[in-house]
Amino acid sequence: MTTKQPSTMSTMATAPKKPTIRDVARLAGVSYGTVSRYLNGNEHVSKDAAERIAAAIEQSHYTPNKAARSLARQRTQTVALIIQVESNETMVQASVSEAMVGANQVLGDAGYQMVTIIANSDESTQRITQLVNSDFADGYLLFSLSEDDSLANAFLNVRRPVVRSEISDRGDLPYPAIDFANRDGQRAITRYLLDNGRTRLAYVCGPGYSPTAGNRLDGFKDAVGDDYDERRVYYADDWEITSGEMAAVAFQPQLDRIDGIVCANDSIAIGVINQLARFGYTTPDDIAVTGFDDSPLALLVNPKLTTVRQDSQLHGRAMAETLLRMLHGTAIEPHHVELLPTSIVKRQSA
Amino acid sequence: MTTKQPSTMSTMATAPKKPTIRDVARLAGVSYGTVSRYLNGNEHVSKDAAERIAAAIEQSHYTPNKAARSLARQRTQTVALIIQVESNETMVQASVSEAMVGANQVLGDAGYQMVTIIANSDESTQRITQLVNSDFADGYLLFSLSEDDSLANAFLNVRRPVVRSEISDRGDLPYPAIDFANRDGQRAITRYLLDNGRTRLAYVCGPGYSPTAGNRLDGFKDAVGDDYDERRVYYADDWEITSGEMAAVAFQPQLDRIDGIVCANDSIAIGVINQLARFGYTTPDDIAVTGFDDSPLALLVNPKLTTVRQDSQLHGRAMAETLLRMLHGTAIEPHHVELLPTSIVKRQSA
DNA sequence: CTGTTAGCGCCTTCAG
């Protein structure tokens, strides 16, 4: 079967509109109910009819209309992955794009088409709220919603399964979340520093709107225990490199009494290292620095980052799997939380 | 109006199914045809009726069903951005995610919902082919299709507007393309090297399946003219850092007679610089190196990359705009090509 | 096993 059949092409030229199930039925000499059965894998179709239908479909280039099918069947076989990006400037994080690929894989294998939607303005949030309430998809994967996010409100009354990518303190969002064990991870890498004789540690915390930032800070607190000193914590406004540089500046007066800086993520760590270098401190000799995420950047910088690794593809897969379970009717406790493991990857910066 | 109204909530509890246009009509005391008119901004609705309908909608939390509307109206108000990723390992390129944001903006402003779909396996390609032929969206934005891509075949018989992100030699794809002036850009930065006294130039070319790779190489050829020497060209298998390293290795025997290496993109350039350093050559003193894309990485490495900048958000916006034009009925020449300008950004590596 | 038929929720003439 070649893709292009001249005869077929000319046929199509004379009949420029898409064939419907009735056209196929007519071609095959059966009623269109039978064609529908064939299409949906119903047993009760004679071998003979099946063959004629198959031929008719082939010949007419028939493909079922998605809207009609969704309407009749009351489900779309589509899952939407909604990702919130802070602004037009920020782009999609590497971890998010990896998770997308993971989720896309398992959803696709299960016969669902995943589509991703970007929310980055009030207007888009508005539009998405409409969409979600219009039975656009059978289920939703929510990425990086901040605590007080207006986008989250869009899902308050949704009658479809939803899975979140971050744990949250927000009590009115009755959806399971799958997240990394951020607290454990940060605790572990902090202990690693401690075990290596770094005793005067500082911390650069992620932005306040992010639950993840808080969880990672908690892990740091766990590890340092009574040595925790609020004066050696810098609260960044975002997750970017610049924030790391600002943190180092803020710490400057006490840098001589600091021998390690634990950062909320890799980008911040890179910023810290850069700024420390400008101040004349070398990493890790003078001050050890750790990141979090093990993003592609971790390998690019000098020194290479010692950081907490998380498997983002797995994150996407795990989220998709529990969504599928819900789609299949399995009841999941509304505030169910699954924490994915992280691991320390030791490189040069600490 | 608070989002959660206890009374409404309990009402919903007793009537667990979504309200339809008929429910709204009943509540407002009009026929549902009138509600439909109201919904679609038809003039012929009395002020009185409009108000009652608005109240009924508010009260019932009504949102039109997407599938039904699409079916009746024969359009979805949706545009799909399809992006092909080489494998599960490769993630979404920064430039692509930026273009996504740009296109999303323009499309959203025009009342379309953009959804992005990932193609990364035969199975997903298969599924997408079905989708595209099922009137899933009103138009398509195609990202990074390789020349002989099977995915491209999915669009051979589509009856909807399509815009491509790369120019191509493939003649059977009658869709306009919007691309960067890759050839011009590479020619310009090569000339820049030449003008700065670099006379023995080598080139690292992108993967063969990519038209872009060829266009950039052509730009290099333009600039060096008769000095072009096939022995100083390395053909990479992909766009990644590792390929740059391999290129440097391949060039090693003649490195002493080379004073500049023009690379197909930033990642490759970074790989080249790294490997050169290992061989004991410094950049740019011994050998100047240039990139292409001005990706976020360009600023992170040492020395910072001198490269060709392209505005990826603009790319997305431009593609969306011509798609909109086609959606609005403007005829666009099938093989129309628009080339977006690039600029040289001088930093440290050359 | 197969034809018939009643919707799915909404849009859009067509009368009135």
Place this chain on the structure above:
DNA sequence: CTGAAGGCGCTAACAG
């Protein structure tokens, strides 16, 4: 200005 009715393309329940 508004109600009634046919249809968008397909599914599913019901006779036969």
